[in-house]
Amino acid sequence: MTATEILFWFLSALALFSALMVLVSKNPVHSVLWLIVVFFSISGHYILLNAQFLAIVNLIVYAGAIMVLFLFVIMLMNLNNSTEPQKNSLVKLAGVVAGCLLLTVFVSAVRSAQEIKDSQALMNTGDIGLIENLGKVLFRDYVIPFELSSILFLSAMVGAVVIGKKE
Structure with missing residues (x-):
């Protein structure tokens, strides 16, 4: 394995783990911090794709501005367990079913994707x-x-x- 492949798999594992931690974390501030880690790992993927502009824009706009805004809103809302409405198990089941259906759509879209010749030519030159x-x-x-x-x-x-x- 080359260094690029190792970095790709590390960033992919970090992005998936951080995304799961966003969902699992009980504290909303911790969820926002994990989301920042997701954005950093996605920016790493952009750099591996030779898209430095997208990586910097992703860091500045999302990890910088949007996440600071999320943190301020969460801190100002003063979320407590007593004020948060509890969801019944039917709503949770519907969320799991909708997530599985969305995953199925994504997998089928990736499988049926056609290779584009122009983008392949640009990838070989490194100018994409x-x-x-x-x-x-x-x-x-x-x-x-x-x-x-x-x-x-x-x-x-x-x-x-x-x-x-x-x-």
């Missing part, structure tokens, strides 16, 4: 995750959806200011 290629694809092939999403975000910001503004 570079920012230059991402920019070319974004502004050549997807410029209209990119501009429409920026207008959508701008209108959402204006709407949030209007709603938050006092009379």
Whole structure:
């Protein structure tokens, strides 16, 4: 096994273990901290795929900003066991069944995936995750959806200011 394969399997095991700990942890703050570990391991996978830009954006946006926001919200909510509604076993069973169905869909999607020749050619050159290629694809092939999403975000910001503004 090469060092890359060892690192891949280590990051995969770390991501799966941390994701399970997010679900199993009783303390919500511990769950958020385990989720940060998941994001770091996913960023490691991005680096292994030569997608350094995605790795840095994942760390800055998710592990940085979103997780800090989650921690503040959890700390401000003052969660207690007495205030948390207890779920009956039927709801838990429905969650397990829905999770198993989602896993089945994911497995069937992975099995039926077709190999794309263009991405295979880019993988051989090592240029697949570079920012230059991402920019070319974004502004050549997807410029209209990119501009429409920026207008959508701008209108959402204006709407949030209007709603938050006092009379």
